[in-house]
Amino acid sequence: MGNPLEARRLPRSGRVRILYAGWLLLVLVLRVVYQGKLFDSFRLPYHKPLPTEISELIRSNYTLINQEYLDYYPRELTVLTRNGSKDRFDYIQGLGKEGKFTTTSLIATMAYYNMMHWSTSRLTHIKEHIFLYQMVIYLRRHSLLKFAFDRKIKQLLSAGIIGYFVREFDASQYRKPFEEDYEVSPIPLDSFCGLYYVSSIWLSAAVVAFILELLSQRIVWLRRIFE
Numbered sequence: 442m443g444n445p446l447e448a449r450r451l452p453r454s455g456r457v458r459i460l461y462a463g464w465l466l467l468v469l470v471l472r473v474v475y476q477g478k479l480f481d482s483f484r485l486p487y488h489k490p491l492p493t494e495i496s497e498l499i500r501s502n503y504t505l506i507n508q509e510y511l512d513y514y515p516r517e518l519t520v521l522t523r524n525g526s527k528d529r530f531d532y533i534q535g536l537g538k539e540g541k542f543t544t545t546s547l548i549a550t551m552a553y554y555n556m557m558h559w560s561t562s563r564l565t566h567i568k569e570h571i572f573l574y575q576m577v578i579y580l581r582r583h584s585l586l587k588f589a590f591d592r593k594i595k596q597l598l599s600a601g602i603i604g605y606f607v608r609e610f611d612a613s614q615y616r617k618p619f620e621e622d623y624e625v626s627p628i629p630l631d632s633f634c635g636l637y638y639v640s641s642i643w644l645s646a647a648v649v650a651f652i653l654e655l656l657s658q659r660i661v662w663l664r665r666i667f668e
Contacts, residue, residue: 455655462651494569498543506532506544513571526550530564538563545571 492498495513498505505511505519506529522529526546533542548566555562580587657664 455658491565491567493567495567495571498567501541503541503543506542511545527554530554530562533564534558534562 492501492503499515499518502518505514506522507514507519508522510516510519510521524532526544529544529546530551533540533544536542551564551566555564578590580590653663657666
């Protein structure tokens with residue numbers, strides 16, 4: 442296409458050349474579409490971002506399955522049940538991906554359930570804490586219980602639990618959060634307007650060259666220009 446010189450591999454008939462050029466153009470379009478589809482498949486996430494706060498759960502109309510009504514969750518989105526944590530987890534798992542349900546539980550309970558059902562569980566948690574208990578114990582100066590409490594505190598320090606409490610509840614010591622949510626943002630089509638403009642110019646030039654090549658078979662002076 443765009444070459445007026447005769448070659449053995451190129452068809453000499455005008456109709457066959459048109460079919461051949463159309464086939465090449467179709468192959469080019471299919472290749473571009475295939476590459477664009479691969480680019481979108483590797484660039485965009487397959488799953489929608491999950492809510493990270495209770496307010497987002499309410500805006501997304503998630504139904505809460507719990508044993509009692511909670512002050513921070515609307516009653517019209519709450520379903521009461523007498524089942525325990527495991528039964529509620531099994532019920533949410535059985536609803537599949539389409540169901541929008543949530544429940545309350547200890548993180549350790551959910552972690553144990555995910556460990557026991559590691560191949561099928563799709564449960565996750567939001568990073569907003571629901572219940573916080575503050576407990577203060579006053580002991581006498583010469584109390585024998587002081588040594589027992591000091592021993593337990595040292596054990597907690599060696600296990601890293603105190604450090605976890607500091608990272609979670611005293612964020613002023615850290616400029617950035619310990620774990621940040623990563624969300625892949627799609628690239629807008631407006632950023633490719635220059636690419637579309639240049640490709641349309643080249644495609645128009647190729648079509649014009651092909652039309653001039655067809656006209657050069659009947660117009661002598663145009664054939665001389667191509668030669």
